[in-house]
Amino acid sequence: MKCRQLIAGGIFVFTIFRFLIIKRLLKMSRYRPPSPPKSAYITQEGAQALLAELKYLWKEKRPAVTETVREAAAQGDRSENAEYIYGKKQLREIDRRVRYLEKRLEVCTVVDRFPSDQERVFFGAWVTLEDEAGNLKEYRIVGPDELDHHSSYISIDSPVARALLKKQEGDEVVIRLAGGEKTYIIDAVEYRQVVA
DSSP states (O other), X not given: OHHHHXXXXXXXXXXXXXXXXXXXXHHHOOOOOXXXXXXXXXXXXHHHHHHHHHHHIIIIIHHHHHHHHHHXXXXXXXXXXXXXXXXXXXXXXXXXXXXXXXHHHHHOEEEXXXXXXXXXXXXXXEEEEEOXXXXXEEEEEEOGGGXXXXXXXXXXXXXXXXXXXXXXXXXXXXXXXXXXXXXXXXXXXXXXXXXX
């Protein structure tokens, strides 16, 4: 009788121990949920900028770095040659960026025309917002690949742009952000070409 109780108790403890190990392993796993997909829209100016970056990386930067690596490799021992190691790392980064740009340009849809209803906010619109204190801010709704150089550009995937879409001048917009809600009034909506 006692033997059966000991065996049953041991099995119970082993089962709990196994459960705790599996639970800990699941917490430590490298799985991360996939990031939300980026919108596949880009303005004509954005597409030209990505093409210019691709051309610069492939035609100018990569050949220069390749020549630097070739010169560093000619010096002999590559295992302790910092220039060689750094140059190879640069080449990998350039190749990674080139692959990304090529794939992104394949899937992006270039929006080169303005919408027929220019009273409402759509992709490519310049929107002027007025906050409760009367301060004005101007934003342009663009694709996620165009945000690098312009602080006034917002991604179409952002909460601000999502709240603005299909609204028109004079509408009140409540934008929910991590810090709370903010209320704005749309002061102006316009579509204009950007001269590069």
